[in-house]
Amino acid sequence: MNSNERQARFDFAKSLILKAGSLAHDYFERREALTIEHKGLQDVVSIADKAVEQLIRDELATAFSKDGFLGEEDAERDIANFSANATSHIWVVDPIDGTALFLNGIPSWCISIALLVDGEIQLGLIYDPCNNELFAAQKGLGALLNDKPISIADAQSVKDGMIGVGFSHRVKPNTCLHFLEHLLNDGGMYVRSGSGALSLAYVAAGRLIGYYEPHINAWDCLAGILLIEEAGGWVDDFLSGNGLAQGNPILCGAKPLKPVMSDYCLPE
Numbered sequence: 001m002n003s004n005e006r007q008a009r010f011d012f013a014k015s016l017i018l019k020a021g022s023l024a025h026d027y028f029e030r031r032e033a034l035t036i037e038h039k040g041l042q043d044v045v046s047i048a049d050k051a052v053e054q055l056i057r058d059e060l061a062t063a064f065s066k067d068g069f070l071g072e073e074d075a076e077r078d079i080a081n082f083s084a085n086a087t088s089h090i091w092v093v094d095p096i097d098g099t100a101l102f103l104n105g106i107p108s109w110c111i112s113i114a115l116l117v118d119g120e121i122q123l124g125l126i127y128d129p130c131n132n133e134l135f136a137a138q139k140g141l142g143a144l145l146n147d148k149p150i151s152i153a154d155a156q157s158v159k160d161g162m163i164g165v166g167f168s169h170r171v172k173p174n175t176c177l178h179f180l181e182h183l184l185n186d187g188g189m190y191v192r193s194g195s196g197a198l199s200l201a202y203v204a205a206g207r208l209i210g211y212y213e214p215h216i217n218a219w220d221c222l223a224g225i226l227l228i229e230e231a232g233g234w235v236d237d238f239l240s241g242n243g244l245a246q247g248n249p250i251l252c253g254a255k256p257l258k259p260v261m262s263d264y265c266l267p268e
């Protein structure tokens, strides 16, 4: 993909995520009327997630018909599709990240769109419609919040700020508890926002000094990973093994925190 092709996709994705944000926000304002379905333990979804994903899927398919797509709400079918076609460009999308917050009226959720090209994240965009904040990055060109450059926190120790910690019932609680016990023993502090994607954007913006989650999916984190790398932070190799299709742990933050945060994780 040459730089013009990438810029065209970035510009398109920027206006698309704002449009998707506006649709999601309309649903948010009338969320009492939404029927909630349960996908698993503490894992909810509504028509809002599906409609926003459909909008993004349709618009990308029209504009870039050869590109592949992986969205949370139809992930199994999407994975089978791009695997079968050996697709080089794959858009990886979470239509609403922080769905439990969204459905409970907490204005801290977002939309996440990333573009993977031959296994490398080239574009990452995260939009928080309730606060009108758009985090966006292109590989090699830095990370932006509402078009202004952002950078990772200047943290030398876990005592220098707050670390986001995510958890889902896809894994056993001890993974998370082990990390928390060590972090707190060292005088650190944690935040669990309920939106992994937005937490990663906050790491890129220097609001959090790091983030850990024992299992996260690609649609939750690819855009955030690029934002953090472009903002000068460190992220472990999330895509190793079959991370794209099956997810992996994620550990990231300010570079000086890498050894100590790695030590807090339960050995695999």
Ligand code: IPD
Binding pocket: 043, 044, 094, 096, 097, 098, 099, 100, 166, 167, 168, 193, 194, 195, 196, 197, 213, 215, 216, 217, 220
């Ligand atoms: C979830 C959120 C949550 C994280 C989970 C995700 P969803 O995504 O990002 O913070 O801990 O791993 O599944 O269901 O709100 O899109």
Ligand code: CA
Binding pocket: 072, 094, 096, 097, 098, 219, 220
């Ligand atoms: Ca998600």
Ligand code: CA
Binding pocket: 049, 072, 094, 095, 096, 097, 098, 099
């Ligand atoms: Ca979601």
